[in-house]
Amino acid sequence: MSISLIGKSIGESATLKLNETFAILKAKGEPVIHLGGGEPKSRAPFDAITTAAGLLNSGEIRYAPVDGTIEMKQAIIRYTLDNYKVKVNPENVIASSGAKQAIMVAMQAILNPQDEVIFMAPYYVSYFDMTKLCGAIPVPVKAEDGTFHPTLKDIEQNVTSYTKLIIINNPNNPTGAVYSSEFISDIVKFCEKKGIYLMMDEIYHKLVFDGIKVPNPYDYVSKDFETSKLILINGVSKVYAMTGFRIGWAVANKKLIKVMSNIQGHQTSGPSILLQKAAVGALNGIQSPIESLRCTLENNRNVLMEQLKTIDGLKIEVPQATFYSFIDFSAYYKDSTQLSKILLDKVRVLTVPGIEFGAEGFLRISFCGSIKDITEGIARIKWVIDPESANELFIGQRKLVRERN
Numbered sequence: 001m002s003i004s005l006i007g008k009s010i011g012e013s014a015t016l017k018l019n020e021t022f023a024i025l026k027a028k029g030e031p032v033i034h035l036g037g038g039e040p041k042s043r044a045p046f047d048a049i050t051t052a053a054g055l056l057n058s059g060e061i062r063y064a065p066v067d068g069t070i071e072m073k074q075a076i077i078r079y080t081l082d083n084y085k086v087k088v089n090p091e092n093v094i095a096s097s098g099a100k101q102a103i104m105v106a107m108q109a110i111l112n113p114q115d116e117v118i119f120m121a122p123y124y125v126s127y128f129d130m131t132k133l134c135g136a137i138p139v140p141v142k143a144e145d146g147t148f149h150p151t152l153k154d155i156e157q158n159v160t161s162y163t164k165l166i167i168i169n170n171p172n173n174p175t176g177a178v179y180s181s182e183f184i185s186d187i188v189k190f191c192e193k194k195g196i197y198l199m200m201d202e203i204y205h206k207l208v209f210d211g212i213k214v215p216n217p218y219d220y221v222s223k224d225f226e227t228s229k230l231i232l233i234n235g236v237s238k239v240y241a242m243t244g245f246r247i248g249w250a251v252a253n254k255k256l257i258k259v260m261s262n263i264q265g266h267q268t269s270g271p272s273i274l275l276q277k278a279a280v281g282a283l284n285g286i287q288s289p290i291e292s293l294r295c296t297l298e299n300n301r302n303v304l305m306e307q308l309k310t311i312d313g314l315k316i317e318v319p320q321a322t323f324y325s326f327i328d329f330s331a332y333y334k335d336s337t338q339l340s341k342i343l344l345d346k347v348r349v350l351t352v353p354g355i356e357f358g359a360e361g362f363l364r365i366s367f368c369g370s371i372k373d374i375t376e377g378i379a380r381i382k383w384v385i386d387p388e389s390a391n392e393l394f395i396g397q398r399k400l401v402r403e404r405n
């Protein structure tokens with residue numbers, strides 16, 4: 001079979017594959033715990049459901065404009081003004097089928113083969129393969145000091161004449177880190193000076209803990225909006241717990257948005273009109289579900305941290321946002337894929353190997369599930385890696401007994 005070079009170079013999404021594994025094991029009645037998840041468990045906002053139900057009942061579900069309905073764009077414009085203090089026009093906005101598509105069409109609009117795309121490691125899994133889908137070259141950059149907080153210097157060292165785009169995911173998946181205002185100010189100014197596109201992926205920007213504020217990149221932009229190369233990505237998936245609705249968006253200068261719309265028009269056409277309606281309902285409706293989700297996640301984060309502390313030897317950076325923690329297990333296992341497999345095979349706990357995010361020796365452990373899953377899941381992990389823990393473990397009806405050499 002003849003397959004394209006790009007096709008051959010693209011791997012399966014590790015996180016989506018994990019969801020599939022979970023569903024299969026669950027269907028078989030296995031006592032599996034998903035600590036690898038990437039979606040909040042709360043219900044979609046009531047306003048999203050009722051607004052979409054209104055359109056559904058009409059039976060008139062047609063094509064949507066390629067770059068989003070007028071009311072969707074108006075809702076995004078208001079959201080951008082409320083949260084980022086910038087007033088944009090409908091031509092500065094495109095709604096897409098998830099933030100993922102907004103990122104992808106922006107990349108396709110910007111990148112030529114051989115262009116380089118810089119993003120911080122650990123990184124969101126898809127940046128790597130999306131870059132390759134454009135025939136461009138992914139350049140993951142680690143913080144030299146070994147933390148989850150890169151500096152401009154770390155980035156500068158990797159910039160070449162081919163660097164076309166820098167992606168900053170703030171707050172970060174998988175680490176839960178929030179980058180400082182100093183770093184965001186540095187990177188915005190640097191990209192302006194060099195004429196490099198800067199994509200700010202802020203899909204988690206309201207799921208932040210401990211009173212921390214996510215810096216607003218527009219505070220540091222000195223160029224006029226239409227000449228600025230800043231692209232802001234957002235969506236309803238995480239903040240409104242609406243992952244299955246597949247609505248995200250980009251805000252940028254109108255020339256770029258036009259090219260993105262042209263591309264999207266030949267890919268998927270406009271995002272589903274029904275799901276845009278739901279997203280409009282969420283954006284214009286009562287906002288308390290966000291705070292309620294944020295509080296639940298902060299509490300889950302605290303419980304997870306307490307549980308992890310009971311395992312000696314782990315290196316833990318407390319996540320400041322999102323619903324992920326990125327934990328260094330290298331004192332026990334250097335190979336994260338092997339550890340993740342052992343945890344699944346032995347005690348039916350799903351985690352994502354750090355290597356998928358560009359950092360070996362780590363596991364991404366999510367705290368978007370229930371407190372029960374978090375406590376039981378970590379107890380099972382402890383049982384596997386800590387030889388001093390109890391001899392026996394019950395998972396579901398099954399009793400496991402430690403093998404002693």
Ligand SMILES: Cc1ncc(COP(=O)(O)O)c(C=O)c1O
Nearest residue numbers: 098099100124173203235237248
């Ligand atoms: C950093 C980041 N960006 C983008 C996305 C994609 O969001 P959506 O589900 O809206 O496509 C995700 C989803 O996990 C993410 O973690």
